[in-house]
Amino acid sequence: MFRVISRSDHHHGEIDDAIVLPYEMRQRGRFRVSSKTGLDVGVFLPRGDVLKNGDCLFTECGKVFRVEAQEEEVVTAEAKDWLTFAKACYHMGNRHVPMEIGERWLRFQPDHVLQEMVELFGLECQQHQAMFNPESGAYHGGGHSHGHSHDEHHHSHGEHSH
Structure with a gap:
């Protein structure tokens, strides 16, 4: 099985194969599927990202699979x-x-x-x-990290009059 460990919305190199997925499957972080040429592919990505038509998936061994939205x-x-x-x-x-x-x-x-x-x-x-490619929404990640934290933060917000 080829293990997918990362994704990108663009790739300028060669594409080895493709996987065709309906919207319901593109919402999952972990699943197993057969590629267009019959290869066994296991996807292990962070939960919460939605795969989009044209995204590229990268395996541990260097193979690249393109995501195709299924009709x-x-x-x-x-x-x-x-x-x-x-x-x-x-x-x-x-x-x-x-x-x-x-x-x-x-x-x-x-x-x-x-x-x-x-x-x-x-x-x-x-x-x-x-093909169904819905909007990701204002509060949903766009497939990449912005490097912010949801931990407590401490700084002044100025004086507030009550």
Whole structure:
């Protein structure tokens, strides 16, 4: 088994093989999968990072695997104008569901309640097979470390009047 121990969103060298993964699998830090050429690959990455289409995975022995998003069942909802689109995105965002956003379209995993809601705003929905690459969110890491700590910190915030 080839053990993946790190990832990057870019790589300028040669790619040895690829693994094709649905969104649900790309959210996991540890899993085992077969590559496109049938190699046994074990992924051992920090939990919390979501693999994206095109990411490169590096093994202990130097092999490089490219991540390919698998087509899966999704709902794509299209708006005729930007105001309608903005309202739909606002309400979808309040539900904290994974969502991919394009120009006047949004994509989410099939859910009849969400589909009915965006249709009430006037968006046209289509359920179909497509790659699903949702936004990572404002509070989710972008696949790299910023070198900050969540430990206690001690410094003055100035005088506060109460």
